[in-house]
Amino acid sequence: MIELTNVWRVYQMGEFPVVALREVTMTIGDAEFVAVTGPSGSGKSTLLQLIGCLDRPTCGSIRLNGIDVVALTDAERTRLRLDTLGFVFQRFHLVSLLTAIENVAVPLEAAGVPVVERFERARQVLREVGLEERIHFAPSRLSGGERQRVALARAVANRPSIILADEPTGALHSVDKTQIVNLFRRLNDAGHTIVMVTHDLEMAAIADHHYELRDGVAREASA
Ligand code: ADP
Ligand code: MG
Numbered sequence: 443m444i445e446l447t448n449v450w451r452v453y454q455m456g457e458f459p460v461v462a463l464r465e466v467t468m469t470i471g472d473a474e475f476v477a478v479t480g481p482s483g484s485g486k487s488t489l490l491q492l493i494g495c496l497d498r499p500t501c502g503s504i505r506l507n508g509i510d511v512v513a514l515t516d517a518e519r520t521r522l523r524l525d526t527l528g529f530v531f532q533r534f535h536l537v538s539l540l541t542a543i544e545n546v547a548v549p550l551e552a553a554g555v556p557v558v559e560r561f562e563r564a565r566q567v568l569r570e571v572g573l574e575e576r577i578h579f580a581p582s583r584l585s586g587g588e589r590q591r592v593a594l595a596r597a598v599a600n601r602p603s604i605i606l607a608d609e610p611t612g613a614l615h616s617v618d619k620t621q622i623v624n625l626f627r628r629l630n631d632a633g634h635t636i637v638m639v640t641h642d643l644e645m646a647a648i649a650d651h652h653y654e655l656r657d658g659v660a661r662e663a664s665a
Contacts (some may be wrong), residue, residue, distance in 0.1 A: 443469070443470070443471060443472055443505070443506075443507055443508065444468075444469070444470040444493055444604065444635065444637070445468075445469050445470075445503075445504070445505040446451060446466050446467060446468050446469075446481055446492075446493070446502065446503070446504050447467050447503040447504075447661040448465050448466075448467055448501070448502040448503070449463055449465070449467070449492065449499045449503070449504060449552050450463055450464055450466075450483070450499060450500045450501050450502055450556060450617055451463040451464060451488050451492060451497070451500050451636050452500045452536065455515075459535050460470055461657075461658050462485045462488040462493070462537075462658055463485045463488055463489060463499070463658045464657075464658040465502075465659070466485075466489065466502070466658075466659070466661075467529055467661060469520060470635060470637060471634075471635075472603070472635055473630065473633045473634070474635055474636075474650045474651065475605070475633055475635075475636045475638070475648070475649045475650045475651075476488075476632045476635075476636065476637045476638070476651045476652070477638050477640055477646035477648075477649035477650055477651070477652045477653070477654065477657070478543075478637065478638065478639045478640070478652075478653050478654075478655060478660075479639075479641065479643065479652065479653075479654050479663070480503065480548075480645050480654055480655030481656070484655040484656055484657060484658065485582050485655050485657075485658040485660075486568055486574070486608070486639040487639065489639075489655065489660070490608050490633075490639060491604050491638065492522075493506070493584070493604075493606060493637060494523065494527055494529060494606050495511050495514075495519040495520075495522060495523050495527070497506060498512055499512060500629065503620055504582055505578075506526060506605065507520065507526065507659070508522035508605070510521070513551055514644065524552055524553045524554075524598070524600065524648060525553070525606075526602050526603055526604055527602050527604050528596075528597030528598050528599075528602035528604070528605045528606070528634075529539075529597055529605075529607075529608075530590070530593050530594055530597045530605065530606070530607040530610045531593070531607075531609075532593045532608060532609040532610065532612040533613060533626035534581070534589045534592070534613075535564060535593065536552070536581040536589055536590055536592055536596075537581075537591060538580065538581050538582060540570060540581075540582070540622055541577065541578045541579060541580055542576055542577050542578070542579050542580075542581070542592045542595075542633070542636060543561060543564045543565060543577040543578065544591065545565075545581070545593075545596055545631075545652075546561070546563075546564035546567060546568060546595045546596045546599050547560040547561045547599075547651075548560075549596060549599070549600075550563065550564070550599055551615065554599045555600070560561060562619060564577075564595070564599060565577060567596075567598055568592070568595050568612040569590040569593040570595070571589060571592075571594055571595045571622075571625055572591065573592065573595070576588060585613065585618065586613055586614050586618055587614055587615070587617070587618025587619075587622065590611075590614060590618065590622055591621070591622070591625065593610075594610070594622065594625055594626075598629060598634070602635075602636045603633075603634065603635060603664055604633070604634070604637070605626075605629060605634050605635070605636045605637070606637050606638075607626070607636065607637070607638040608639045609639050609640060610622060610626075611623065611639060611642060611645065612640075612641060614617070619642075623645055623648065624626050626638065626649065637650075646663070
């Protein structure tokens with residue numbers, strides 16, 4: 443469960459305040475699939491970073507699975523991120539010097555997974571996204587869609603209850619897009635809560651709820 447109550451995020455740019463989010467209140471239930479749309483600069487990435495404990499609100503409350511994450515220390519937030527959250531970005535953020543399986547396995551070290559199990563699990567999630575044949579490929583030898591599937595495998599390898607995705611299909615062609623959408627659907631069916639920022643109204647339409655951001659104000663879009 444994700445609960446935001448009267449959340450504001452104001453960036454200070456020199457002497458000018460930039461209001462990225464204003465008074466955002468939303469509740470996202472377990473295993474819900476939520477899409478967030480809105481024009482560039484409307485606060486979508488800021489919202490994901492706050493839910494993902496990568497940033498703190500200027501004021502307001504954020505609770506993840508009942509925990510007040512604003513009150514936690516940085517170390518506690520890092521722990522929570524490793525245990526509970528998976529991130530997927532538009533530009534994949536894979537490490538170019540590592541193979542697909544290493545990209546998925548290496549971050550599991552921070553999560554405290556023993557080394558043999560790390561690679562076992564990485565192999566398994568890569569199989570689940572259809573990349574069994576490509577596990578020893580470097581990212582440069584993979585297509586855009588394949589790279590995003592590696593990034594998705596990395597995000598879910600630690601079985602996070604919440605998956606946060608910032609325009610995950612933004613850099614993909616339509617065939618790859620469909621594949622990624624189907625994977626998100628499957629993850630959602632398997633019980634993961636998904637919050638996805640997207641420009642794609644087709645993707646927003648498959649979500650359980652669709653919020654629209656405008657100048658930092660969120661409202662639920664009618665289906
Ligand atoms: P979106 O993802 O919808 O494009 P963002 O959340 O990135 O929007 O940005 C919302 C607003 O906050 C924009 O006006 C942007 O310029 C501003 N902003 C975002 N990040 C920062 C930052 N680190 N410092 C100052 N302003 C920022
Ligand atoms: Mg953004």
